[in-house]
Amino acid sequence: MTDNSLTFEDALAQLNRIVERLETGELSLDETLALYEQGQELAKFCEDALTQAELRLEALRPVPGGGYERVPIVDEDPDA
Amino acid sequence: METQRWTVSELTRYLREQFESDPRLQDTEVEGEVSDFRIPGSGHAYFTLKDADATLQCVMWRSQLLAHRGDLPKHGDRVIAEGYISIYEPRGQYQLYCRRLRPAGRGDLHAEFERLKEKLAAEGLFDAERKRPVPVSPAVIGIVTSPSTAALQDVLNVLRRRRPQVRVVLSPTPVQGESAPPQIIRALEALNTQADVEVILLVRGGGSIEDLWCFNDEDLARAVAASRIPVIAGVGHEIDFTLVDFAADLRAPTPSAAAELATPITADHLRADVQRLSQRLFNAAALRTAEQRRAYEQAMYALRRLSPRAAIDNARQQVDGLVSRATRAVQSRFALRRSELAGLKRALKSMSPMETLARGYAIVQGPDGLVLHDPAQVRPGDRLHIRLEKGPLRATVDEEQDGIP
Numbered sequence: 275m276t277d278n279s280l281t282f283e284d285a286l287a288q289l290n291r292i293v294e295r296l297e298t299g300e301l302s303l304d305e306t307l308a309l310y311e312q313g314q315e316l317a318k319f320c321e322d323a324l325t326q327a328e329l330r331l332e333a334l335r336p337v338p339g340g341g342y343e344r345v346p347i348v349d350e351d352p353d354a
Numbered sequence: 355m356e357t358q359r360w361t362v363s364e365l366t367r368y369l370r371e372q373f374e375s376d377p378r379l380q381d382t383e384v385e386g387e388v389s390d391f392r393i394p395g396s397g398h399a400y401f402t403l404k405d406a407d408a409t410l411q412c413v414m415w416r417s418q419l420l421a422h423r424g425d426l427p428k429h430g431d432r433v434i435a436e437g438y439i440s441i442y443e444p445r446g447q448y449q450l451y452c453r454r455l456r457p458a459g460r461g462d463l464h465a466e467f468e469r470l471k472e473k474l475a476a477e478g479l480f481d482a483e484r485k486r487p488v489p490v491s492p493a494v495i496g497i498v499t500s501p502s503t504a505a506l507q508d509v510l511n512v513l514r515r516r517r518p519q520v521r522v523v524l525s526p527t528p529v530q531g532e533s534a535p536p537q538i539i540r541a542l543e544a545l546n547t548q549a550d551v552e553v554i555l556l557v558r559g560g561g562s563i564e565d566l567w568c569f570n571d572e573d574l575a576r577a578v579a580a581s582r583i584p585v586i587a588g589v590g591h592e593i594d595f596t597l598v599d600f601a602a603d604l605r606a607p608t609p610s611a612a613a614e615l616a617t618p619i620t621a622d623h624l625r626a627d628v629q630r631l632s633q634r635l636f637n638a639a640a641l642r643t644a645e646q647r648r649a650y651e652q653a654m655y656a657l658r659r660l661s662p663r664a665a666i667d668n669a670r671q672q673v674d675g676l677v678s679r680a681t682r683a684v685q686s687r688f689a690l691r692r693s694e695l696a697g698l699k700r701a702l703k704s705m706s707p708m709e710t711l712a713r714g715y716a717i718v719q720g721p722d723g724l725v726l727h728d729p730a731q732v733r734p735g736d737r738l739h740i741r742l743e744k745g746p747l748r749a750t751v752d753e754e755q756d757g758i759p
Contacts, residue, residue: 281493282519286624289631296638303646310639317632324625327518329510333501334525334544342544344523347501 282323289316363443370441373448379439384410384450385458386435388427393419401427403435403450411449412437418453432458467570470597474572479579480600486584488604491619492552494521496545496583498538501526505559505588505609512613516620523551529558535571546582553616554581556598557588557609569596578602588612711743 292313296306332344360368373379386403393399397416402409412435419426427433437452474480495513499506501524513520527541528534538556545554556578558566568574569589575597578585587602588609599605606612658664703709711717718726719739726732732751740747 282624283491283493286627286631289628289635293631293634293638296635296642299642299645301642303643306639306642306646310635313635313639314632317628317635320628321625323519324621324628329514329518330521331510332521332523334523334541334548336544342547344548347524 280319282320285316285319285323289313289320292316362446366441366443366446369448370443373440374438376439382438382450383434383436385432386410388431388433389429391427391429399426399452403433411447412452413442413449414452414455422455427455427457434458467597470570470572470575471600474575474597474601479575484579485603488584488586488616489552491624492520492616494523494548494550494552495616496523496525496548496551496554498525498527498541498545498554498556499558499609500529503529503559505557508559508608508610509555509557509588509613512610513617516614517617519621520617521550523548530561530565530568532568534568535574538568538571538574539577542577542581542585551583554583554585555588555609555612555616556585556602557612558590559609560591560594563594566590566594566596569598572597574598575601586612586615708743711741714743716747717741 292309295301296309296313301309331347333347334342335345337343384403386405389402389404389409391399391401397419399414399416399419401412401414403412404410414422414435414437434456435450435452436454436456437450439448439450441448478484497506497509499509506524510522513522523545525541525545527537529538542554542556545551558569566589569587578587578598578601584603585601586604586606587596587599588606588611589596589598590608592607604612604615606615717740719741720726720732721736721738723739724731726738732738734751734753736751738749738751740749
């Protein structure tokens with residue numbers, strides 16, 4: 275479920291939906307437990323994503339023949 | 355209040371100090387028309403600035419004159435004189451001590467700026483309805499600026515502090531000079547080819563009005579307004595307004611402020627959000643399972659109430675009751691019989707012939723074992739069996755005797 279393509283925002287939105295579903299009730303025990311587990315995974319995914327503290331910096335560079343590519347820039351972080 | 359008495363020198367010095375302690379008079383620009391510009395043998399320049407209603411005496415020292423580039427003003431030229439106001443005490447005259455002179459040609463620049471601004475405003479380029487909302491939590495932020503500037507570092511520092519998880523895509527371009535506008539436009543367009551970029555910061559650090567002038571380019575202003583991706587402009591300082599500021603979706607006073615406006619939601623906010631959601635998730639799940647347990651218990655209770663077991667248990671108990679009652683009844687009947695029997699036994703015992711024998715009687719039985727009641731029951735020679743109290747006795751009948759008891 276928490277695959278690589280999942281963005282933080284998507285995960286947070288999904289978590290929000292799950293919490294709202296759980297809060298409105300009318301669920302079987304199986305559904306409740308499944309939603310709870312799914313929600314926990316999403317919350318962990320979000321927390322992990324927030325602990326990542328390295329700003330990713332890239333520069334656009336024109337590609338011969340049109341278009342642009344992104345080149346990572348090693349930025350000298352004054353605090354690092 | 356006591357009247358203050360001055361000497362002329364004291365008063366004049368006092369006034370000079372008043373002028374010189376007013377910062378607005380110490381770092382000032384005055385625009386006006388030059389008249390009576392002259393440079394006597396001392397090499398210092400003296401002139402008058404005037405407008406329709408007033409005149410101002412000015413002096414410019416030789417050293418500053420030598421640093422002056424370009425033509426010296428002629429009578430009637432409009433200029434902007436930079437300098438400070440003070441008093442020339444020997445003549446009791448206040449004047450502008452001019453450090454720098456420049457033609458008020460920038461007035462033309464300003465007029466051009468106002469003309470373009472009005473034109474673009476009339477086209478609706480700056481209309482509030484045209485402004486797109488900037489995302490509150492972008493994952494990818496584009497930056498258009500020069501790579502080696504303090505402005506870029508300022509922006510990156512703010513992003514690092516507020517939202518280190520963002521991905522930053524820099525579209526490098528010069529941000530100064532006449533050739534800058536088309537390059538800035540290309541940098542903007544390059545970012546617009548990137549599907550994941552959610553907001554663009556168009557930034558440049560502070561500088562002179564000439565340094566920032568490329569951000570008043572008409573084509574650039576149009577490109578900013580036409581950008582598919584919302585643009586936050588952060589050009590120069592708080593006081594600097596450019597056409598790009600008006601055309602952008604959001605205007606920030608500085609590059610750092612632009613970075614802040616691009617990240618209204620910080621990582622700390624998000625962490626708090628996630629924690630709140632986790633707590634709600636747990637509470638809701640706990641509530642749901644508690645409800646389900648309660649429902650289960652209610653169902654079990656209902657089931658128990660409907661179950662035949664109770665009826666069976668009940669019946670079983672009734673049966674048990676009946677059985678024990680029956681048992682008790684039978685047992686008491688037996689006990690009664692037993693005591694009757696004992697009574698009978700006692701009665702029987704009292705009637706036993708042995709009791710009679712003890713009193714001296716005897717029982718005589720014939721050879722056939724029958725108890726003799728009548729002599730006719732035997733004949734002579736019959737053997738008799740006599741039962742006495744202490745034991746039996748054998749006898750034989752001698753003769754018949756009729757009618758003798």
